[in-house]
Amino acid sequence: MRPAPRRRCGLAQAQAGKMAAAGAGRLRRAASALLLRSPRLPARELSAPARLYHKKVVDHYENPRNVGSLDKTSKNVGTGLVGAPACGDVMKLQIQVDEKGKIVDARFKTFGCGSAIASSSLATEWVKGKTVEEALTIKNTDIAKELCLPPVKLHCSMLAEDAIKAALADYKLKQEPKKGEAEKK
Secondary structure, three states: OOOOOOOOOHHHHHHHHHHHHHHHHHHHHHHHHHHHOOOOOOHHHOOOOOOOOOHHHHHHHHOOOOEOOOOOOOOOEEEEEEEEOOOOEEEEEEEEEOOOOEEEEEEEEEEOOHHHHHHHHHHHHHHOOOEHHHHOOOOHHHHHHHHOOOHHHHHHHHHHHHHHHHHHHHHHHHHOOOHHHHHHO
16 A cells, blocks of 8 residues: 655745756756856766857857747748758748838748757848848858858758748749739739
C-alpha cells in the first residue's frame, strides 16, 4: 500500500515555484554561455563539441524582430514560403507595401535552427523602409556577413534571400490585373 501524498502549504508551494523559476533562469544562462563560449565555462569542461554562434545571431535568436503574420489575402501583402529539404528549415516572410512602392512592414515565421531564425529576423529589419527594387538587391552574402555565419550555416542566409525574392514576386503578381478585369476595361 502506498502512503498518501504529502500536501504542501501555500508557502511551500510558492517556494517551490520560485525554485523552478530560478532553475529555468539558470538553464537559460547556461545555454547562452554555451552559445557565446563564456569565460565562466571553459571549452575543456564541455562534454561534446559546441557549435559557436556570433553574438548577433544569439541576439536575433533570443530577441527576434518582426515575428508574426500579415493578411496574405491583402493585395498589398506579398508572401514568400521557402524551405531547405537538406536541413528541414522552413521560412515564411511577408512584406506589406504602400501605394508608393515602399515596404512599410515585414513579418516572418521560421521553423529551423538559430541561424535561420536570426537570418529571417535580420531580413525583415533590412527590407523595411526600402522600395521593392531596393529590397531585391539584398543578397545572402550580406546577411551572412552581418551575422558572421559559419560556412555550414550559409544555407540559412540563402533561405532568407529566397524568402525575400518569393515575397516580392508574390506582391508583384498580385499587382498585375487579372485577365477578367483587363477585359472589362
